[in-house]
Amino acid sequence: MAVKITVNTTITNGSEKETYELITFGQYIQKTSSVFLRYDELMEEGSAKTVVKVSDQEGSIVRNGSVEIRLPFQMNKILVGSYKTPYGVLDMETSTRGIRHEFDDVLKKGLINILYDLKVQGNHAGTYHVLITFEEDEKDEYSRAGKK
Known part of the structure; x- marks a missing residue:
């Protein structure tokens, strides 16, 4: 299903707090035990294809393109990830505090909510709260842009 996606990311590190918002178009795919959101992201480094996967107690965010993450x-586990840069690969560690997915079949909208602590190269990089809301895009901007 083609969807309009809003990604709100809040990073808290001590008394500092940063918030980012991305509005884009993509695809929502529901498989037996997992859901997927696929979308393109424009960043300072260039563009990346992003896939967010969520099932009951686990999930992942994968970016491929100008950055690879x-x-x-x-839930309640520390897992190892990676961030590939032109200068080398950085080790990343996630400690998930919360992960949730909802979808309303009638309204054709939903959300993915992930709260986690992030370490980069062993150093605390902050607590990340990623709230992704999405709704059916009846105009299907994603397909019209030739991204299907």
């Missing part, structure tokens, strides 16, 4: 999530 693999972040795995599993």
Whole structure:
């Protein structure tokens, strides 16, 4: 299903707090035990294809393109991910505090909510709250842009 996606990311590190918002179009795919959101992201480094996967107690965010990031999530577990840069690969570690997915078949909208602590190269990089809301895009901007 073609969807309009809003990604709100809040990063808290001590008393500092940063918030980012991305509005884009993509695809929502529901398989037996997992759901997927696929979308393109424009960043300072260039563009990346992003896939967010969520099942009952686990999930992942994978970006491929100008940046390559693999972040795995599993409730109450510390998992190792990676961030590939032109200068080398950085080790990343996620400690998932919360992961949730909802979808309303009638309204054709839903959300993915992930709360986790992130370490980069062993150093605390902050607590990340990623809230992704999405709804059916009846105009199907994603397909019209030739991204199917």
